[in-house]
Each structure stands twice: as structure tokens, then as C-alpha cells.
Amino acid sequence: MRAMIALLALAVLLGVVWAGVGLAGQRTLFGIVIPYVAIAVFLVGMVYRVLLWAGAPVPFRIPTVCGQQRSLPWMRRDPLESPSGTLEAVGRMAGEILLFRSLFRNTRVGLKGSDRVVYHSEKLLWLAALAFHWSFLIIFVRHLRLFLDPTPSFVHLIEVVDGFFQLSVPVFFLSGGLILVALLYLLGRRLLDAQVRYISLPTDYFALFLLIGVVVSGIFMRYITKVDLLKVKELSVGLTTFRPALPEGIGLPFYIHLFLVSLLFIYFPFSKLVHMGGVFLSPTRNLANNNRNRRHINPWNPEVEVHTYAQWEEEFRDKLEASGIPLDGK
Numbered sequence: 001m002r003a004m005i006a007l008l009a010l011a012v013l014l015g016v017v018w019a020g021v022g023l024a025g026q027r028t029l030f031g032i033v034i035p036y037v038a039i040a041v042f043l044v045g046m047v048y049r050v051l052l053w054a055g056a057p058v059p060f061r062i063p064t065v066c067g068q069q070r071s072l073p074w075m076r077r078d079p080l081e082s083p084s085g086t087l088e089a090v091g092r093m094a095g096e097i098l099l100f101r102s103l104f105r106n107t108r109v110g111l112k113g114s115d116r117v118v119y120h121s122e123k124l125l126w127l128a129a130l131a132f133h134w135s136f137l138i139i140f141v142r143h144l145r146l147f148l149d150p151t152p153s154f155v156h157l158i159e160v161v162d163g164f165f166q167l168s169v170p171v172f173f174l175s176g177g178l179i180l181v182a183l184l185y186l187l188g189r190r191l192l193d194a195q196v197r198y199i200s201l202p203t204d205y206f207a208l209f210l211l212i213g214v215v216v217s218g219i220f221m222r223y224i225t226k227v228d229l230l231k232v233k234e235l236s237v238g239l240t241t242f243r244p245a246l247p248e249g250i251g252l253p254f255y256i257h258l259f260l261v262s263l264l265f266i267y268f269p270f271s272k273l274v275h276m277g278g279v280f281l282s283p284t285r286n287l288a289n290n291n292r293n294r295r296h297i298n299p300w301n302p303e304v305e306v307h308t309y310a311q312w313e314e315e316f317r318d319k320l321e322a323s324g325i326p327l328d329g330k
């Protein structure tokens with residue numbers, strides 16, 4: 001039911017672009033206005049979210065660790081699991097962002113028989129997540145050829161490596177196939193696994209459907225309907241240089257792809273996809289664990305008025321002396 005709601009939302013949005021471009025011919029709206037709005041919403045939304053996170057108080061060190069922190073010199077420590085300085089924390093973050101280390105260790109709890117709890121390793125989720133994110137990055141960088149004139153040489157290099165197997169004409173890009181397989185696995189996992197299905201919301205499905213829509217429309221356009229890339233480049237370079245122009249002869253499939261990409265950008269800052277920025281600001285990940293080395297004092301603790309023993313003794317000095325009780329102060 002929740003998946004159906006998300007699918008329906010995407011179908012309605014596809015209907016909007018089909019009616020807007022196919023029937024009403026609103027190419028300027030879908031080719032220029034909406035992409036600009038999408039980029040603006042994305043940038044403002046991301047800056048807003050990052051400022052919100054950056055302004056959140058983190059008075060103490062709260063890293064989640066699973067290794068021995070720096071302590072006595074003869075104790076073996078684990079610099080990556082429990083970093084004690086900035087450089088080690090950067091190393092830990094790099095493992096997290098580039099290789100998803102903590103997801104690699106993710107386990108899944110289940111029952112063996114009726115009463116034995118067992119933990120399984122779940123490497124497939126890690127693999128699919130890694131395949132999806134890396135493919136997305138590669139596709140994103142490859143798309144720069146549509147926006148930059150001349151195309152930078154590293155983009156050509158990535159294209160050559162990504163199209164290494166030369167399986168078709170036009171050349172089949174591995175990242176395009178891989179991202180689709182990974183997304184379908186992530187969707188299948190939500191739909192078929194009862195536990196994951198139970199905690200999945202329509203927004204979880206919507207993000208996946210939207211990404212699948214972007215990828216499928218791109219693949220469809222590249223390998224089946226074809227598109228005049230020179231005209232697309234004219235449009236894209238026009239958009240990036242703020243001299244937008246709409247060349248004639250770009251078909252509906254391109255507008256569908258562009259509209260879905262625009263929706264993704266608009267949706268991004270307000271959805272769970274925003275973890276792309278959030279992971280960098282996560283205090284449980286990016287802080288060094290030096291709690292035994294340094295005392296961290298909450299900077300905005302109010303001044304606490306204390307009455308020390310010395311003050312108390314001074315206050316009652318005459319009475320204490322009179323009763324013969326020994327005094328600390330002379």
C-alpha cells in the first residue's frame with residue numbers, strides 16, 4: 001500500500017510532464033524554468049540544512065566507537081575505530097564515506113527455530129549501497145560533458161573506463177547498468193523482506209522510485225529513443241552560462257528525464273537523501289574520542305554558586321573553636 005502511494009505520486013508527476021510538454025508544448029517551463037527553480041531550491045535547501053546542523057550544540061565528544069581509545073602507553077589502541085586526533089578522525093570518516101565501513105559490519109537479527117536468536121552478516125546491502133552510490137557519482141561526473149565546453153579530459157577518461165566492454169552501440173556504460181541493478185535490489189529488499197517492509201514509509205519508496213525513474217529514462221533515451229546530444233549540450237551549456245536557449249527537435253523523453261532530475265534536486269534537501277551532506281556533520285562520526293585525555297566542559301553551563309568547606313569553616317569559626325573541634329584553616 002505504501003509503495004503504491006509512492007508509485008502513484010510518481011505516475012502523477014510523469015503525467016504532469018507528459019501533459020505539459022507533450023500536449024501543451026510548455027517546453028520553456030520544463031526545459032528552463034523548472035531546472036533553474038530546482039537548482040535554486042537545492043542550493044538554498046542544502047545551505048539551510050547545513051547551517052541548522054552546524055548551529056546545533058555539541059558540547060561534548062560523543063563519537064560512537066568500537067575500539068580501544070588512546071589511554072596508557074602499554075595498552076594497544078585502535079586509531080581508526082577510536083581516533084584520538086583530527087587526522088585519525090579524518091581517516092575514519094574517509095572509510096565511512098568512501099567504503100561505508102559501518103554498513104559493512106551491519107548485522108541482521110533473526111530466529112533459529114522458535115527460540116534461538118541469531119545474527120547474520122548482511123553484506124549484500126552493503127554491496128548494493130556501495131554500487132549505487134559509486135555508480136551515481138560516476139554518472140554525475142560523466143554528465144559534465146553535457147555542461148562543460150570543452151569537456152575536461154578526466155570526463156573522457158571516466159567514459160572510456162566505464163564503457164570498457166563496448167557491449168553495444170552506443171557504448172554501454174557499466175555504471176548505468178550497475179545503478180539500476182543496485183536500485184532494484186534496494187527496492188526488492190523493502191518490498192519482499194517483511195521486517196524492512198514494516199518500517200518502510202511511502203517516502204522511502206518514493207526516493208527509490210524517483211531514482212529508478214531518472215535512471216530508466218536516461219537509459220531509455222541513450223539506447224532506445226536516442227537524443228540529439230549536440231542540441232542537449234546547447235541547452236545545458238546555455239543553462240549553466242545563464243544564457244538559456246531552447247533548441248528545436250529535442251523529444252519528450254529528454255524532458256521527462258530532465259523533469260525527474262529536477263524533482264530529485266527539489267526533493268533532496270527535504271528528504272532522507274540529505275544524508276549526503278549530513279554524514280559530514282555527524283558528531284558521532286567526525287569527533288575524535290579524547291575524553292580520557294582532555295576534560296571537556298560544557299561552555300554554556302551557568303555559573304554555579306558553591307559554598308566551600310573553607311567558607312563554611314570561616315563562617316562558623318568562633319563556634320567551632322569554642323567547642324574544640326579541629327579546624328583545617330588556621
Ligand code: HEM
Nearest residue numbers: 139143146173176214215218219221222227232236258261
Ligand atoms: C542526478 C542527475 C542525473 C542522473 C542520475 C542521470 C542518469 C542518467 C543515466 C543513468 C543515463 C543513461 C546513460 C548513462 O549511463 O550515462 C542518462 C543519460 C542521459 N542524461 Fe542523465 N542523469 C542525470 C542528470 C541529467 C541532466 C541534468 C541532464 C540534462 C542535460 C541529463 C541528460 C541526459 C542525456 C541527454 C542522456 C543521454 C546520454 C546519451 O545519449 O549518451 N541527465 N542519465
